[in-house]
Amino acid sequence: MNGPGPLGAFLQARRTQLKPDDVGLRDFGPRRRVAGLRREELAQLAGVSVSYYARLEQGLSRGASTEVLDAIARALLLDDHERAHLGRLADASRHAPRLRRPRPERLADETRDLLRAVDGVPAIVLGRRTDVLAWNTLGHALLAGHLDFDAPQDPARRPNMSRMLFLDLHCRELYADWRRKARAVVGNLRVAVGRHPEDALLAELIGELTMNSPEFVALWGDHRVAPCDAASYDLRHPVVGSVTVTQQTLSIARSPDQSLIVCTTPAGSSSEEALALLGQAGGSRAGDIEKAGAVET
Numbered sequence: 149m150n151g152p153g154p155l156g157a158f159l160q161a162r163r164t165q166l167k168p169d170d171v172g173l174r175d176f177g178p179r180r181r182v183a184g185l186r187r188e189e190l191a192q193l194a195g196v197s198v199s200y201y202a203r204l205e206q207g208l209s210r211g212a213s214t215e216v217l218d219a220i221a222r223a224l225l226l227d228d229h230e231r232a233h234l235g236r237l238a239d240a241s242r243h244a245p246r247l248r249r250p251r252p253e254r255l256a257d258e259t260r261d262l263l264r265a266v267d268g269v270p271a272i273v274l275g276r277r278t279d280v281l282a283w284n285t286l287g288h289a290l291l292a293g294h295l296d297f298d299a300p301q302d303p304a305r306r307p308n309m310s311r312m313l314f315l316d317l318h319c320r321e322l323y324a325d326w327r328r329k330a331r332a333v334v335g336n337l338r339v340a341v342g343r344h345p346e347d348a349l350l351a352e353l354i355g356e357l358t359m360n361s362p363e364f365v366a367l368w369g370d371h372r373v374a375p376c377d378a379a380s381y382d383l384r385h386p387v388v389g390s391v392t393v394t395q396q397t398l399s400i401a402r403s404p405d406q407s408l409i410v411c412t413t414p415a416g417s418s419s420e421e422a423l424a425l426l427g428q429a430g431g432s433r434a435g436d437i438e439k440a441g442a443v444e445t
Contacts, residue, residue: 161371193223335374
């Protein structure tokens with residue numbers, strides 16, 4: 149095995165982000181030569197030997213028990229999402245999954261019906277790699293009106309929200325606090341990689357962003373894990389100006405790797421009025437979702 153692997157890299161990154169004060173240790177002696185906690189300090193907190201913990205970080209040990217992982221998670225002050233991610237990385241290291249190219253994702257008829265039902269608010273359906281599988285009229289107009297509305301129907305042209313956020317100037321300028329949105333997207337990608345370590349297309353996406361975006365490299369390197377759920381963002385839309393929306397991520401029961409993203413605004417707010425104007429400017433294309441049919445995506 150070359151290098152520490154995903155498990156070792158995650159452990160090392162999270163260890164270096166902790167300070168002795170964070171875990172109740174007093175820092176005596178000369179100036180520290182390493183960022184964050186030392187390996188021996190983390191091993192002591194977790195109740196494991198220094199040599200054993202070092203082997204985990206170096207990718208030389210794949211058999212950590214649940215009890216050991218729980219102890220390390222407590223020592224690293226991981227939250228529930230990060231603990232689950234640690235467990236998935238440990239499982240992947242035991243089985244050494246081989247990369248494979250999965251079939252293109254499909255949009256179920258029920259999901260297409262759901263998207264049509266929420267046509268009054270901006271909404272998009274994302275796949276597990278943040279590919280846009282479909283969007284309604286307002287979702288397209290709000291988040292990517294410069295792109296072809298029909299692009300999600302063709303896997304070869306399908307937009308990817310992560311790629312757009314980092315590499316598409318329109319999307320970078322859309323978010324007033326771009327870095328906050330970028331951090332959320334990267335944290336969500338970390339979750340996806342942990343759940344699907346064998347997905348070659350996901351690995352290719354990470355590689356592409358790494359090669360083309362220094363900002364992505366910096367954010368990816370801190371190994372933060374956080375699934376997107378709900379967050380408010382100030383948008384600078386080229387047609388209707390300033391809009392504040394809450395982007396909510398809803399799971400789709402019959403397609404657990406897919407999610408419905410809806411953008412809501414407070415009732416009676418100027419942002420609600422702006423979205424109404426955007427809908428009028430774009431016209432009604434609700435029937436386009438139905439016409440697309442059950443295209444294999």
